[in-house]
Amino acid sequence: MLESGKEEAAPILVDQKLVPGQSSRFQKQIEFILEVDKLKHVLRQTILMDQSRRENSAEHSWHIALLIPVLAEYAKETDIDMFQVMKILVIHDLVEIDAGDTYCYDDKGREDQTQREAIAADRIFGLLPADQATEFRALWDEFEKRESPESRFANALDRVQPFLHNYFTNGQTWQANKINSRQVHERMRPVKDGAPDLWDYVNNLIENAVKKGILAE
Amino acid sequence: MLESGKEEAAPILVDQKLVPGQSSRFQKQIEFILEVDKLKHVLRQTILMDQSRRENSAEHSWHIALLIPVLAEYAKETDIDMFQVMKILVIHDLVEIDAGDTYCYDDKGREDQTQREAIAADRIFGLLPADQATEFRALWDEFEKRESPESRFANALDRVQPFLHNYFTNGQTWQANKINSRQVHERMRPVKDGAPDLWDYVNNLIENAVKKGILAE
Numbered sequence: 310m311l312e313s314g315k316e317e318a319a320p321i322l323v324d325q326k327l328v329p330g331q332s333s334r335f336q337k338q339i340e341f342i343l344e345v346d347k348l349k350h351v352l353r354q355t356i357l358m359d360q361s362r363r364e365n366s367a368e369h370s371w372h373i374a375l376l377i378p379v380l381a382e383y384a385k386e387t388d389i390d391m392f393q394v395m396k397i398l399v400i401h402d403l404v405e406i407d408a409g410d411t412y413c414y415d416d417k418g419r420e421d422q423t424q425r426e427a428i429a430a431d432r433i434f435g436l437l438p439a440d441q442a443t444e445f446r447a448l449w450d451e452f453e454k455r456e457s458p459e460s461r462f463a464n465a466l467d468r469v470q471p472f473l474h475n476y477f478t479n480g481q482t483w484q485a486n487k488i489n490s491r492q493v494h495e496r497m498r499p500v501k502d503g504a505p506d507l508w509d510y511v512n513n514l515i516e517n518a519v520k521k522g523i524l525a526e
Numbered sequence: 527m528l529e530s531g532k533e534e535a536a537p538i539l540v541d542q543k544l545v546p547g548q549s550s551r552f553q554k555q556i557e558f559i560l561e562v563d564k565l566k567h568v569l570r571q572t573i574l575m576d577q578s579r580r581e582n583s584a585e586h587s588w589h590i591a592l593l594i595p596v597l598a599e600y601a602k603e604t605d606i607d608m609f610q611v612m613k614i615l616v617i618h619d620l621v622e623i624d625a626g627d628t629y630c631y632d633d634k635g636r637e638d639q640t641q642r643e644a645i646a647a648d649r650i651f652g653l654l655p656a657d658q659a660t661e662f663r664a665l666w667d668e669f670e671k672r673e674s675p676e677s678r679f680a681n682a683l684d685r686v687q688p689f690l691h692n693y694f695t696n697g698q699t700w701q702a703n704k705i706n707s708r709q710v711h712e713r714m715r716p717v718k719d720g721a722p723d724l725w726d727y728v729n730n731l732i733e734n735a736v737k738k739g740i741l742a743e
Contacts, residue, residue, distance in 0.1 A: 318576055321694055327734055329726040338596050339727075342687075343694060345592060346575040349585045358563040359535055368566045371588035375562060375616045379555050379658065392609035395616075399592045441596065470559075477538055477560060509546040510556075517544055 317407075320344045320436065334438045341436040347406045354412050354486070355471045360478050366402040366410055369470065374398045376466045383506040384465075386458035393448075393459040398466065400445055401452045404429040413496055414488055455499060465503025469511065472497060476514045480523030489525040490515050534624075537561045537653070551655045558653040564623045571629050571703070572688045577695050583619040583627055586687065591615045593683045600723045601682075603675035610665075610676040615683065617662055618669045621646040630713055631705055672716060682720025686728065689714060693731045697740030706742040707732050 321343040328335045351366040377395055402410075407429035411418045434445045451460045472493070475482050483493065493515055501508040518524035538560045545552045568583040594612055619627075624646035628635045651662045668677045689710070692699050700710065710732055718725040735741035 321575060327727070327730045329723050329730070335723070335727070339690070342593060342596060342690065343575055346589065349574055349581065350576070357566055358538060358560055359567070364566070365585070367585045367588045368582070371584045371591070371616065372563065374588065374591055374612070376559060378613050378661070379559060379654070392612065395591070395609065395612050396595050399588060437596070445595070473556070473559065506546050506552070510544070510552070513544045513546070
C-alpha cells in the first residue's frame with residue numbers, strides 16, 4: 310500500500326539467464342531484494358524529529374535495529390540472541406508493503422489487520438526460496454506472538470522509538486488523533502515485558518507530557 | 527548535512543531528571559537515539575526502484591541490513607559473525623549526518639572525505655557513553671578498513687544494493703553522472719573480495735547494461 314494509495318507496481322522480474330549458474334534460487338533472492346524496496350513508500354503516523362515530514366517503515370526499521378546495540382543492556386532477560394532480535398526487526402514490517410501501516414490506535418483498521426497481514430506475509434516471504442520463506446515467516450510470527458525473550462525485546466524497541474518521536478515532537482501525532490495518556494500507557498505495555506527500565510522512562514515521559522499539556526489525560 | 531543544505535538543528539537535549547535513576551548514561555543513550563534520526567535526511571544519488579525519488583541513507587542502511595539474512599550464503603569466508611556484519615551496517619553511514627553522502631564517483635569530494643568523516647565520527651559516536659562510543663567507533667573503523675571477513679562482506683552488500691538500483695532503474699544515475707562501465711567495475715571490486723558469486727552477477731549485469739545502452743562502455 311503506497312503512500313499515495315495508488316496501485317502497486319508489479320514485482321520487477323530478474324532475468325535468469327544473467328544470474329550465476331542460471332540459479333532460480335539466486336533469481337528469487339534478487340527479486341525479493343528488489344520488491345522489498347517498496348517498504349520505503351509505506352508512511353507511518355510518526356513524524357521525524359525535525360517535524361518536516363512523516364517517517365516511512367524502512368526508516369523506522371533501521372532506527373529500531375540501531376537501538377539494539379544502544380539499549381541491549383536494558384533487555385529484561387539475559388542471554389538473549391541479539392542477532393535474532395535484529396533479524397526480527399529488519400523484517401517485521403515487510404507485510405506493510407501489501408497491508409499498509411495500521412495506525413496503532415485505529416481500532417477499526419486493526420479488526421482485519423491480522424488477516425490482511427497474513428495474506429501479505431504469504432506473498433512477500435513467498436518470493437524467497439522455500440527454506441528462506443519459511444525462516445522469514447517464522448521470524449515474523451515470532452515477533453507477532455511475543456513469546457520468546459527475543460521477540461519481547463524486539464517489541465519493546467518497536468514501541469519505544471515512535472513514542473520518543475511523539476514525545477519529542479510535542480505530541481503532535483497524539484493531538485491530531487485525539488489520543489489520551491491511558492491509551493498511550495496501554496499501547497506501551499510490551500515495553501514493560503521486554504525492557505523494564507525503558508518502561509520506567511516511558512511512564513515518566515507520559516506523566517510529563519500530560520503536565521506539559523501535550524498529551525490529554 | 528541535510529537534504530536542503532540548510533544548517534543542521536542542534537541536538538535535542540534529554541531532561542536528566544526524567545531518566546530512570548537520573549542516569550547520565552541513559553540520558554546520553556537517548557540523546558544519541560534522537561540525534562541519529564537525522565540520517566533520514568541524508569540523500570544519496572541512488573533512486574528508488576519505482577524511480578519516484580532519491581533514497582536516503584537510513585533507508586539504504588535498512589535495505590543492506592536485510593540483505594544479510596537473504597545473501598549470507600554467498601559470503602566468501604565461512605564462520606562469519608553475521609551479527610557483527612549487521613551492527614557494522616546499521617552504524618556505517620552515521621558519519622554522513624555531518625559529512626554528507628559523498629557520491630562514490632565524485633573524485634573531488636572524496637579527497638577530504640576521510641577527514642570530514644573522522645570529525646563526524648568523533649562528534650556523533652561521542653554522544654554515547656564512553657564504552658559504547660569506543661565500540662561504535664571500532665565498528666565504523668572496521669567497515670572502513672575492510673580487513674576482517676565481516677567488514678568485507680559488509681562492504682560487498684553496501685556496494686551491491688545501489689548497483690542493483692542503478693541497473694534496475696535503467697542506469698539513470700550512471701547516465702546523469704556520465705559514468706562508464708570501467709568506473710562501475712572498479713567501484714564494485716569490494717564485492718569480489720566479500721562475495722564472489724555476487725561479483726559474477728554484477729559483471730553479467732554490467733556487460734548487459736552496456737549491451738542495452740544504459741551504461742557507457
